[in-house]
Amino acid sequence: MDKTETEYMIEVEDLVKRYGQKYAVDGISFKVKRGEVVGFLGPNGAGKSTTINVITGFLSSTSGRVLVEGHDVLDEPTAAKKLIGYLPEQPPLYLDMTVDEYLNFTYELKGCRYNRKKHLEEVCSVTKIADVRERLIKNLSKGYRQRVGIAQALVGNPPLIILDEPTVGLDPKQIIEVRSLIRALGENHTVLLSTHILSEVQTVCDRIVIINKGKIIADEKKEDIVRAAEDGRAYVAKICGPTREVTTCLRSRPGVIRVERSGERDGDAHSYVIESEPGTDVRKAIFFALAQNNWPLVGLEPVGEDLEDVFIKLVDRSDTKKPGKQNRKPVIDNSDIERKEG
Numbered sequence: 427m428d429k430t431e432t433e434y435m436i437e438v439e440d441l442v443k444r445y446g447q448k449y450a451v452d453g454i455s456f457k458v459k460r461g462e463v464v465g466f467l468g469p470n471g472a473g474k475s476t477t478i479n480v481i482t483g484f485l486s487s488t489s490g491r492v493l494v495e496g497h498d499v500l501d502e503p504t505a506a507k508k509l510i511g512y513l514p515e516q517p518p519l520y521l522d523m524t525v526d527e528y529l530n531f532t533y534e535l536k537g538c539r540y541n542r543k544k545h546l547e548e549v550c551s552v553t554k555i556a557d558v559r560e561r562l563i564k565n566l567s568k569g570y571r572q573r574v575g576i577a578q579a580l581v582g583n584p585p586l587i588i589l590d591e592p593t594v595g596l597d598p599k600q601i602i603e604v605r606s607l608i609r610a611l612g613e614n615h616t617v618l619l620s621t622h623i624l625s626e627v628q629t630v631c632d633r634i635v636i637i638n639k640g641k642i643i644a645d646e647k648k649e650d651i652v653r654a655a656e657d658g659r660a661y662v663a664k665i666c667g668p669t670r671e672v673t674t675c676l677r678s679r680p681g682v683i684r685v686e687r688s689g690e691r692d693g694d695a696h697s698y699v700i701e702s703e704p705g706t707d708v709r710k711a712i713f714f715a716l717a718q719n720n721w722p723l724v725g726l727e728p729v730g731e732d733l734e735d736v737f738i739k740l741v742d743r744s745d746t747k748k749p750g751k752q753n754r755k756p757v758i759d760n761s762d763i764e765r766k767e768g
């Protein structure tokens with residue numbers, strides 16, 4: 427098959443990176459489809475930068491395989507790297523150059539064959555840095571520098587853009603600007619965005635891969651992660667009726683695991699928090715039980731769980747799991763292969 431026809435922009439298979447005895451990345455696999463904007467999320471030290479450095483060819487893996495549009499980053503590093511625009515956590519900026527000099531330098535380094543003037547104008551326009559092209563990079567604000575870093579990644583128009591913690595150290599206004607730029611990039615590129623900030627992936631990404639201690643603990647659409655991690659759905663019900671009897675009645679319903687009064691009142695209705703077993707919808711049972719007793723139900727609202735809670739829950743859950751070290755034997759051992767840096 428022609429490699430450019432492959433459905434996946436990134437394929438990571440059983441990737442392991444070990445430093446001495448420490449597994450920075452411990453047998454992870456995930457794929458990114460062409461056109462997707464995927465968030466690579468995890469707490470500090472989870473293994474995000476290590477994974478990204480292997481994908482971008484800056485670091486060799488201990489074992490496993492990474493393909494970029496079908497090209498093995500180890501066997502065909504030049505072909506793979508040509509497809510990637512990369513913004514590392516520390517943007518590789520030359521502070522004594524002007525923005526224009528730097529982008530021209532990048533253009534030459536990447537061996538681009540576009541109409542240079544037009545291409546660089548386009549890149550500057552997308553990243554909104556046209557007004558600072560003549561300025562020295564060292565005199566730019568951090569937000570502008572970050573956009574110059576993204577511009578550098580876009581030179582040569584690579585189909586895959588990889589951004590490692592792109593908003594760290596920016597002020598709130600700059601964060602909003604960089605995020606909206608990332609969203610815009612997603613319209614024409616495949617984007618892998620590494621971050622430890624949940625709201626970043628929440629606003630920008632279609633899918634989230636969550637990594638903790640070198641292992642993938644979730645890989646789903648944003649909405650599915652929220653759904654999958656719910657331990658049991660909870661509702662707030664507003665009910666008119668004698669509180670003790672109402673509580674006892676609801677507690678006896680199948681699928682209901684907890685009923686507590688929240689202490690709030692709405693007219694003559696009392697509020698209750700009702701928690702159900704995972705996968706059980708208890709709303710109809712609640713309604714009929716109350717109706718039989720002539721206790722009006724005047725409100726029933728799910729208690730929303732935001733992504734922050736889900737993320738913390740997933741990370742906590744993976745922390746308490748035993749460190750299973752099955753499948754330790756590398757499938758492909760690359761540890762003795764010399765890799766050119768850069």
Ligand code: ADP
Nearest residue numbers: 445448450468469470471472473474475476477
């Ligand atoms: P993240 O990007 O998610 O913050 P990293 O990929 O930087 O995480 O690091 C993953 C783990 O590997 C961390 O525990 C880190 O301390 C360790 N690590 C990273 N680089 C090295 C290195 N060069 N030598 C030893 N340990 C390292």
